[in-house]
Amino acid sequence: MNQSIIRLTRELNDLQKSNDLSIAVACRDSDIRNVRALILGPPDTPYEFGFYEFSxxxxxxxxxxxxxxxxxxxNGGRTRFNPNIYGGGKVCLSILxxxxxxxxxxxxxxxxxxxxLISIQxxxxSNPYENEPGFENxxxxxxxxxxxxxxxxxxxENIRIAIVQRLEEYLGLNADGTRVQVDPDADGTVVAADDDAFEPFIDLIKRRFLWYYDSYLHTIAKEQEYVSEGxxxxxxxxxxxxxxMEGKFLYSNLVKRLRNIRGVLDEEPGQWAEEGKAAAAKDLGVAVNLRRQFEQTVEHYRKDQSVTVDLELVDDNPFVWKLAVIGRPMTNFDGGLFNIQINVSVRFPxxxxxxxxxxxMYxxxxxxxxxxxxxxxxxxEAKSHIEAILHMxxxxxxxxxPRMAVNIEASKLYWGSEADRKEYNRKLRRCVISKCTPFLLY
Known part of the structure; x- marks a missing residue:
């Protein structure tokens, strides 16, 4: 095998197995030399939690x-996001x-x-103005x-282009929240989607959007104190x-668009459940495999005495799991009963x-x-998700x-002073003792 291919294969595998939440890479199985990369905008910068893709x-x-x-x-070649990242796509780096x-x-x-990718990131x-030569000092x-x-x-523009527009494209949404209509061809048939399109990060970006949704709204609320609408x-x-980078500040509109996106994403687990029910009725391989994983996971936790959990299928649907966790004694979770719903897609993993x-939960x-x-x-593996949830x-x-601090208020207290941490623990215990208020099911 060509040494170049061996090197690329190793680098791709290492990056895909790493725990770095800021970088993701992918390529077609048939074309390892053409790689797509996704960089998550760093926290505490104007690019915070934006989704930036590179070829x-x-x-x-x-x-x-x-x-x-x-x-x-x-933005279709119209927006320069950085003195070193041009609207036409050029990335100015000495190593390149x-x-x-x-x-x-x-x-x-x-x-x-x-x-x-680290160099691009x-x-x-926090101050990209200084990236322009002659403006460093x-x-x-x-x-x-x-x-x-x-x-x-x-x-x-980070919120508008790198977040909102990207999700709207994935979900088939117009800026006003309506669905994009597929135009029929001249003979009345529906034009098929581009089979050559390669979008490897759709699911990752959807899940990260849900993580950072509150952060996006929080950022907008702060910025509206400094700029006027329009x-x-x-x-x-x-x-x-x-x-x-041309345009105008339209934060009120971005709030509406963010909420539209969130609404569509919140509907997806219910759609998955219906797809899963149909797959189970037909005994499709994905349904059989997932039911087997469920049974193995139940057996695993039946034998594991270190944690008390109860696991069941909702309406006997192998694609909808309900997990009940009893808080460990002598911890802040002691006495608590926490119900968690896990929706699995027929396209898992x-x-x-x-x-x-x-x-x-606080x-x-x-x-x-x-x-x-x-x-x-x-x-x-479905069991690995449960293990990660319990560990978290x-x-x-x-x-x-900061990339995992998805509850803004709780994170400030948890990572604050000693007095802040005590207040965090009090609020957590209060949540546990009150038995908590159920959220609406999907």
Whole structure:
């Protein structure tokens, strides 16, 4: 096998198995040299929790020569998201040979797919204005104001383009919330979708949207204090026609569009349940396999005395699991009974389960409306998801990771001062003792 292919295969496998929540990669089985990459906008930057996609084309001389990298999240080539990421897709990095750098910054065979993506991610800083050559150490009052103004318009377009537009495209939604109508061909037949379209991150982005939904609304609420509805974007000194970020602030409209997206995503688990019921009635392989996984998981927890759980199928549907967890003694969860619903798609594991706490929870990794933030070690196994949920729920002193802080208020208390942590524990215990209020089922 070609050494270039061996190297690419290893790098792809390593990235796909890593626990990095910020980077994802994929390629067609038949074309390993053309890779798609997704970078999650870093927390505490104007790009926070946006979904930025890139294409990476590796030649036969890789790793001797850098791949060709292009940004795909550009609003159809109309929006420049960064001084180093052009509207036309060009990514200016010295290691890619697309920008002159200092000695030692050029490409070498020691570089690779991960180092390229980390370098691109580093461009998405809290102050991207400084990325423009000549503006790195500027101290003028005009430039200081421009830094704030530039970050504000990126923050708006991050939500509009890298989040809202992307989800609307995936869900077939117009900006007003109506469904996109498929135009018939001239002879009256419906035009088929493009079979060549490669969209490997749809499910990942949907699930992350649910994690960060409250953060998006929180960001908008804060930004509305600084800008007026309809206020035009300010052109930066380094922006030019054809390579610029133009537009105006329309946050009220973005709130409506975010809510429309959330509404459609909330309907999907119910649709999955109906699809699953039909698959089970026909004894399709996916239904038989999932029922077997359910039975094996029940048997596993029957033998495991370290945790008390009850697992059942809703309406005998192998695609809808109901998990009841009894809090461990001598913990903040002692005495609590927590009900969790797990909806599984007939396309599992390509589509990962949607999980929701039916019992309200005050927890830094569970959103206000019950969406838990967890990662399964073996995403293709249903039992691994339950293990990850239980670990997430009771993990003591987890490392700080703002990408997993999906409950804004609870996270501030949990990671705050000692007094804040005590207040967090009080609120958690109060939630447990009150037996909690059930959320609506899907």
């Amino acid at each position: 990476m084309k590796f030649g036969r001389d890789y790793p001797g020569k850098a791949p060709a990298v292009n940004a795909l999240t550009t 040979g697309t920008w002159r750098g200092e000695r030692g910054e050029e490409w070498s065979a020691a570089q690779g797919m991960e180092s390229i 580093s461009l998405m800083s 500027t101290t003028s009052e005009t430039d200081k104001e421009n830094m704030k103004v530039y970050a504000r318009k990126i923050r708006h 206020e035009m974007f300010v052109k930066m000194p380094f922006e030019h026609n054809g390579n610029i 390509d589509e990962q389960p949607r999980v929701k706490f039916l019992t309200s 927890h830094h990794r569970i959103s206000k409306d019950g969406i838990p933030c967890y990662t399964a070690k073996k995403p293709e 729920l009771e993990e003591e002193r987890p490392p700080y990771d």
